[in-house]
Amino acid sequence: MNNWNEYLSSRGARLAQDGSGHVPDFGQSLGVADLAPGFVAPVTDQGLIAVTGDDAAGFLHNQLTNDVEHLGPAEARLAGYCTPKGRLQATFLMWRSSESVFLQLARELQPALQKRLSMFVLRAKAKLADVGTGQVLLGIGGAAAEGTLTPLFGALPPTPYSRIDHPLGTLIRVADAFGSARYQWLTTPAAAQMAWPALAAALRPAGTDAWRLAEIHAGVPQITLRTQEQFVPQMVNLELLGGVNFKKGCYPGQEIVARSQYLGKLKRRTALAAIDAPAQAGDEVFAVDDPDQPCGMIVNSAPNGSGGVDALVEMKLAALEQGDMRLGSASGVPLRLLPMPYALDALDL
Known part of the structure; x- marks a missing residue:
C-alpha cells in the first residue's frame, strides 16, 4: 500500500481487498x-x-x-x-x-x-x-x-x-x-x-x-x-x-x-436508466415485446445509493421508443429511463 492510499484509508476510504489500490467509496454508496x-x-x-x-x-x-x-x-x-x-x-x-x-x-x-x-x-x-x-x-x-x-x-x-x-x-x-x-x-x-x-x-x-x-x-x-x-x-x-x-x-x-x-x-443509441438491482457492463437487456433476443447491453454502471445502479445502456431505438426493457430477460428487473443530458436524434429522452 502506498502513502497516498494509507492517507485515504486514515480518512475513511474503503480500499479494495485485492491490493490494487482501488478506492470504490468512503464506506457507503x-x-x-x-x-x-x-x-x-x-x-x-x-x-x-x-x-x-x-x-x-x-x-x-x-x-x-x-x-x-x-x-x-x-x-x-x-x-x-x-x-x-x-x-x-x-x-x-x-x-x-x-x-x-x-x-x-x-x-x-x-x-x-x-x-x-x-x-x-x-x-x-x-x-x-x-x-x-x-x-x-x-x-x-x-x-x-x-x-x-x-x-x-x-x-x-x-x-x-x-x-x-x-x-x-x-x-x-x-x-x-x-x-x-x-x-x-x-x-x-x-x-x-x-x-x-x-x-x-x-x-x-x-x-x-x-x-x-x-x-x-x-x-x-x-x-x-x-x-x-x-x-x-x-x-x-x-x-x-x-x-x-x-x-x-x-x-x-x-x-x-x-x-x-x-x-x-x-438504429441504436445509448440511454440513461436506473435499475433496482445489481448490474454491470456487458449485461444484456431485453424488450418485453421481443423477448427472444437481447435488444441491448449495459455500457457502464455504478451504484446509485439506493441498492441498485444507474447505467448507460446501448439498445435499439425501437426498444427505446417502446420503453419497456428488462435486465437479463424479458421477465427481469425493469429499466427506468432517465433524462439524458443531450439530445438523442429525434427521441425526447
Missing part, C-alpha cells in the same frame, strides 16, 4: 442527491499513456477516431480506437503538452492497448509509455466544485473539455453532471495530500464509484474489458460528444464508422 452539492473522489480505475516524439500526434491521428494533429494545448477531447470492423477497443480522454499526447483510458485495458498501438508505430518517431504510476487523479464535481477549486488554481478551465497546466498539476474540465461543472485533477500524491483537508471540508468525500456515477449522468461512455469490440462509436453516442471527426483522414474502421453515419438512419 452515494447517489445523485448526495453528490450534487459537491464531492471529491480519488479516481483509481484509470490508466495513462504518454505518446512522445516528433511524430506522436501524426501517428495517433491515423489511429484514433478524432483529430489529434489539431488538438490544442488548452483543450481535451474524447476519442476512440476501433478494430478494422469499426468496433471500439477503447475510448480515451486525450490532451497534449509540448512534448507528449496523453491518452487516459480504463486501466484494465491499458497494457494490451499500449502494446497493440506500439506495434503500429513502425518507423514513426513516437514512443508509448505508462505514465500513470506515481500520479493521483482526483474527480471534483457538484455545485461547490468551482468555488472550492478557485482558491487553489485561480482561473479554472472555462468550458467542458478545456484544460490548464498549473504548478499543482493538470486540471481538465470534463462534461458537466448534476447541473454543475466537473473537473479532473492530475497531480502528485504530495499535492493531493496537501489539498485533501480543504477539499474534504467543502466537498463530500467519495470514491471511484461516485465518479463513475457522475460520468454516467453526463452521458459519457467508457469502454471496459467486458464491452470491448461490442459497439460502433455511434452506438455509445461518441460522436454526439465530439469524439469522432468525420472530416479527418483514415483510421482503423473509418469506412464502417462513416457508413454508419451517412448511409441510413442510426
Whole structure:
C-alpha cells in the first residue's frame, strides 16, 4: 500500500481487498442527491499513456477516431480506437503538452492497448509509455466544485473539455453532471495530500464509484474489458460528444464508422436508466415485446445509493421508443429511463 492510499484509508476510504489500490467509496454508496452539492473522489480505475516524439500526434491521428494533429494545448477531447470492423477497443480522454499526447483510458485495458498501438508505430518517431504510476487523479464535481477549486488554481478551465497546466498539476474540465461543472485533477500524491483537508471540508468525500456515477449522468461512455469490440462509436453516442471527426483522414474502421453515419438512419443509441438491482457492463437487456433476443447491453454502471445502479445502456431505438426493457430477460428487473443530458436524434429522452 502506498502513502497516498494509507492517507485515504486514515480518512475513511474503503480500499479494495485485492491490493490494487482501488478506492470504490468512503464506506457507503452515494447517489445523485448526495453528490450534487459537491464531492471529491480519488479516481483509481484509470490508466495513462504518454505518446512522445516528433511524430506522436501524426501517428495517433491515423489511429484514433478524432483529430489529434489539431488538438490544442488548452483543450481535451474524447476519442476512440476501433478494430478494422469499426468496433471500439477503447475510448480515451486525450490532451497534449509540448512534448507528449496523453491518452487516459480504463486501466484494465491499458497494457494490451499500449502494446497493440506500439506495434503500429513502425518507423514513426513516437514512443508509448505508462505514465500513470506515481500520479493521483482526483474527480471534483457538484455545485461547490468551482468555488472550492478557485482558491487553489485561480482561473479554472472555462468550458467542458478545456484544460490548464498549473504548478499543482493538470486540471481538465470534463462534461458537466448534476447541473454543475466537473473537473479532473492530475497531480502528485504530495499535492493531493496537501489539498485533501480543504477539499474534504467543502466537498463530500467519495470514491471511484461516485465518479463513475457522475460520468454516467453526463452521458459519457467508457469502454471496459467486458464491452470491448461490442459497439460502433455511434452506438455509445461518441460522436454526439465530439469524439469522432468525420472530416479527418483514415483510421482503423473509418469506412464502417462513416457508413454508419451517412448511409441510413442510426438504429441504436445509448440511454440513461436506473435499475433496482445489481448490474454491470456487458449485461444484456431485453424488450418485453421481443423477448427472444437481447435488444441491448449495459455500457457502464455504478451504484446509485439506493441498492441498485444507474447505467448507460446501448439498445435499439425501437426498444427505446417502446420503453419497456428488462435486465437479463424479458421477465427481469425493469429499466427506468432517465433524462439524458443531450439530445438523442429525434427521441425526447
